[in-house]
Amino acid sequence: MSLLSVSDLSILLKSGEGQPIVDRISFALEPGQRLGLIGESGSGKSLTTLAVTGLLPPGLRATGSVLLDGTQVIGARDRTLDRVRGHAAAVVFQEPSTALDPLMRLGKQIAEPLRRHRGLRGAALRSAVAAALDEVALPTRVAGAYPHEVSGGQRQRAAIAMALACRPKLLIADEPTTALDVTVQAEVLALLDRLAAAHDMALLFVSHDLAVIGKVTDEVLVLSQGRAVRTGPLAEVLSNPGDDYTRSLVASARRLDAALDLTPEVSDDSRGA
Amino acid sequence: MRRRAFLVTGIVLVAVVLAVALLSLFWTPFPAADTTGGRLEGPGAHHLLGTDKLGRDLLTRLMIGARIAVAVGAGAVALGALLGGAAGLLAAFANRWLDDSLAALLDILIAFPTLLLAMLVVAARGASLASAIVAIGLAMSAIVARLTRVLAKRVLAMDYVTAARTSGVSWPRIVWAHVLPNIWPTLAVNLALQFGLAVLAEASLSYLGLGPPPPNASWGRLLQEAQSTVLTAPVGAIAPGVLLVVLVVGVNLLADGLRDVADPTRRRHR
Numbered sequence: 001m002s003l004l005s006v007s008d009l010s011i012l013l014k015s016g017e018g019q020p021i022v023d024r025i026s027f028a029l030e031p032g033q034r035l036g037l038i039g040e041s042g043s044g045k046s047l048t049t050l051a052v053t054g055l056l057p058p059g060l061r062a063t064g065s066v067l068l069d070g071t072q073v074i075g076a077r078d079r080t081l082d083r084v085r086g087h088a089a090a091v092v093f094q095e096p097s098t099a100l101d102p103l104m105r106l107g108k109q110i111a112e113p114l115r116r117h118r119g120l121r122g123a124a125l126r127s128a129v130a131a132a133l134d135e136v137a138l139p140t141r142v143a144g145a146y147p148h149e150v151s152g153g154q155r156q157r158a159a160i161a162m163a164l165a166c167r168p169k170l171l172i173a174d175e176p177t178t179a180l181d182v183t184v185q186a187e188v189l190a191l192l193d194r195l196a197a198a199h200d201m202a203l204l205f206v207s208h209d210l211a212v213i214g215k216v217t218d219e220v221l222v223l224s225q226g227r228a229v230r231t232g233p234l235a236e237v238l239s240n241p242g243d244d245y246t247r248s249l250v251a252s253a254r255r256l257d258a259a260l261d262l263t264p265e266v267s268d269d270s271r272g273a
Numbered sequence: 274m275r276r277r278a279f280l281v282t283g284i285v286l287v288a289v290v291l292a293v294a295l296l297s298l299f300w301t302p303f304p305a306a307d308t309t310g311g312r313l314e315g316p317g318a319h320h321l322l323g324t325d326k327l328g329r330d331l332l333t334r335l336m337i338g339a340r341i342a343v344a345v346g347a348g349a350v351a352l353g354a355l356l357g358g359a360a361g362l363l364a365a366f367a368n369r370w371l372d373d374s375l376a377a378l379l380d381i382l383i384a385f386p387t388l389l390l391a392m393l394v395v396a397a398r399g400a401s402l403a404s405a406i407v408a409i410g411l412a413m414s415a416i417v418a419r420l421t422r423v424l425a426k427r428v429l430a431m432d433y434v435t436a437a438r439t440s441g442v443s444w445p446r447i448v449w450a451h452v453l454p455n456i457w458p459t460l461a462v463n464l465a466l467q468f469g470l471a472v473l474a475e476a477s478l479s480y481l482g483l484g485p486p487p488p489n490a491s492w493g494r495l496l497q498e499a500q501s502t503v504l505t506a507p508v509g510a511i512a513p514g515v516l517l518v519v520l521v522v523g524v525n526l527l528a529d530g531l532r533d534v535a536d537p538t539r540r541r542h543r
Contacts, residue, residue, distance in 0.1 A: 053439050058368070078444075086441035099432040103454045109433075112450070113440045159436070166440050 001070065003088075003169055003202050004029040004052065008064035009074075011047050011056065011226075022048055024064065025228040027221050031169060034196065034203040036213035036234070038249070039223030045206045048223070049172045052204070053089050054081045069169060086117050090163035092192075094175040096155035100147040106158045107133075107143025113165040132161045136191060153184035157191065164195060170202045177212060189215045210238075210253040222246045280530020286523025290516070294343040297336035303329075305337055305488050313506045323508050325498060334490035335512055341484075341491045342472045342520060345405050349471040350464050352410030353417050358460070360414065361421025362448065365429060376422070382415035387474055388481075395483045402485040405478055409471045420463055424456035458532060465528030469521040476517055492517050 011022040022044035029035055037045050051062045054073040066073040069088035073081065093099040101109060107129050114120050114128050130140045136157040147155055156176060163171060173192060177185040193216050196203045207213045213220060213234070220237055222230040224245040230237055241247040302321065303310075310324035317323065322331040364375040382390075391408035398404045428434065428451060437447055478484040479493030487494070492513040499509035 050435075055435055055438055082441045082443060084441075085439050089439060091436055091439045093432040093436065095432060099436055101431075101433045101451050101455065103458075104450075112437075112442070116442070117440070162436065163440075172439075 002028040002067070003031045003033075003069060004204070005067040006048075006052065006065070009048065009051060009066060010063045011044065011051055011060055012063070014059050014061050019226070021060070021226050022051070022223075023226045025221070025223070025226075027228070027231065029170065029202045029204060032200045032202055034205065034217040034219065036217035036220040037204060037206045037223060038208065038210060038213055038220055040208060040245075042225075043223040044226040045208075045223055046174055049091065049174050049204065049206055052172065053085060053091065054078075086113065086166040086168065088168060089170040089172055090166055090168040091172045091174060092156070092160055092163050092176045094178050096152055096159050096179065097147065099159045100155055100162075102147055104146075105143065106145055106147065106150070110143070110158065110162050110165055113162060117166045128165075132165055133158075135164070135195065136161045152180055153188065156180060156184075156188055160188075160191065160195070164199070164201075167199065168201065170204060171196060172204045172206070174206045175208070178207070178209075185212070186215075192216060210249055211256070222249065276530055276533055279526045280534070283523050283526030283528070283530055286519050287527055290339050290520045290523065291343060293336055294339040297340045301330075301333040301336050303333045305333060305490070307333070313502060313509075315506070316508060322512055323506065325495075325506075325509055326502065331495075331509060331512060334495060335492070335516060337490045338492040338495060338513060339516065339520075341402065341489055342475060342517075344402065345409065345475040346468045346472045346520075346524075348406035349409040349413055349474075350468050352406065353413030353467060353471075354460075354464055355414075356410070357414035357417025358421050360418040362425055362452070364418065364422040365425035366444070372422075376419075379415045379419050379422075382412070383419065385412075387412040388477060391474065391478050392483060395478070400483055400486050402489065405475050405484050408478070409474045412474075413467050413471060416467070417460070417463070421456060421460065424459055425452050428452045428455045462528045462532045465524055465531055469524040469528075472517065472520055472524075 005028045007026045008024045009022060009026070010020045010024050012020045025048065027035060037048065039045050047056065047060070050056050052066055052068060052073065054076060056062055062074050064074065068084055071080065071084045071088070073084075100106070110132050111125055111129050114125060114132070118128070120128050129143055133140055133142055138154060138157050138161070142150060142154060142158065147158070150158070160176075171192075176192065177188050180188060189212065192203070195201070203216065205213060205217050218234050220231070220234050221228055222237065222245065229243045230241065230246040237246060238250055241250045307330065308328045310320050310328040310330060312324065312326055312328050314320055314324040320330050320332070322335070324330055325334070360375065360379070364372050367375065387409065390412050391405070394408035394411070395404050398407070434447055434451055437451065442450075475484060475491065476493030476496070479491035480497045482497070484491045484493055495513040496510060499506065499513070503510045
């Protein structure tokens with residue numbers, strides 16, 4: 001059985017006005033499998049991930065079918081979903097500054113899911129928090145810090161630690177590196193890659209950047225204006241884009257690559273300047 | 274550093290009034306109903322601040338007034354926070370239709386003059402300390418509700434709430450762990466300011482004769498009674514006025530200082 005099976009998912013305004021924001025997209029994820037969701041801004045990538053966990057903002061509704069770990073998400077009551085959430089799926093967001101409660105120490109935020117899902121208390125909880133921080137390569141002292149006291153990259157690591165604390169079968173990463181600068185971006189991508197492999201987690205990775213997606217997934221689904229325009233292995237999509245949007249996406253990635261190739265090699269000391 | 278000084282000054286001013294109010298419960302220079310003094314005596318050794326028209330000790334009446342001011346302020350803030358906070362949270366979670374109706378209701382309540390609302394309550398329930406608290410607390414709850422609604426909505430739109438929902442945290446738990454701590458700093462500052470406004474509102478009500486009835490000696494009533502003799506016995510008008518200013522300014526300074534203490538993201542900048 002698939003871990004996540006989405007079929008004919010559409011997202012519309014509740015008022016029924018206008019075109020569907022997401023129009024009949026379908027995909028499936030097996031346990032441990034990875035899929036990249038790529039598209040321009042406003043193409044419905046993020047809404048799709050919210051619909052998958054049943055967390056669409058008020059004013060929007062979803063139709064079709066989303067089976068998450070065997071539970072039908074669309075039309076389900078909150079109480080039903082509360083049981084699935086956490087065990088089945090967790091989310092890492094784009095903006096680490098809003099993904100963490102500014103008034104709660106990081107250790108407490110990471111402890112919260114550990115307490116609830118794994119039933120840990122006291123010393124066991126403290127060592128689990130330390131282990132969770134260690135897993136994302138954060139020093140233990142970060143547990144006592146408020147989000148504004150650590151850097152953006154550290155915040156995103158803490159957010160990842162929080163998401164992984166429940167040991168979800170599926171990790172949804174919604175542009176987790178977009179708000180970070182390039183060197184930190186690479187670290188966070190490598191971290192996600194390593195952790196997903198280590199815990200045999202399925203990964204739904206959302207991005208507008210082909211190069212970023214290429215670092216963590218092999219399969220991609222290209223969204224344009226709410227429609228799935230292309231799906232398949234990344235290499236195949238690159239060599240044979242098919243539709244216009246995917247072609248422009250690949251072309252722009254190529255242009256960037258070519259530009260980088262033309263630039264003379266940057267030496268280490270000039271980078272520091 | 275200047276903010277720190279504000280906070281300390283505020284705490285001192287409020288503490289003085291609080292101490293006087295507490296003291297009045299156990300001890301006053303004269304019994305509240307004692308009329309043995311001469312009429313309109315000036316300040317002296319026997320009556321420290323003099324007496325009023327009926328020969329009552331002014332200091333005694335001021336001390337009782339402090340008690341009433343604090344009681345009305347605290348009572349109205351408690352009522353306003355509870356009622357307003359609950360209504361605001363409800364509106365933040367409500368669907369569009371209920372949210373809009375609540376917002377309209379709150380706007381009407383806010384537009385309604387506090388004193389007029391208070392007169393209606395007093396007319397319905399009779400003048401008493403409880404009436405004053407209910408009237409002022411009701412008017413306050415509308416303002417608190419609107420503030421709570423906006424603040425809570427902002428928190429609910431944050432990714433950390435979505436993240437908590439994704440990991441299966443229930444709504445009551447989210448309100449308790451995320452919403453309340455995040456709206457509390459702003460709300461607390463506003464409530465402190467509202468405390469000052471409530472004290473002033475009670476003084477106005479008493480001045481109009483709609484406050485707690487005699488022998489309660491509210492500062493507003495003292496001001497009203499001293500009005501006709503302000504030229505011959507100015508202390509009677511000045512003293513309650515000064516105390517009102519002390520309490521209200523103290524509370525406002527306290528509110529200002531509280532903002533920094535309550536919010537860890539601002540602590541660093543102090």
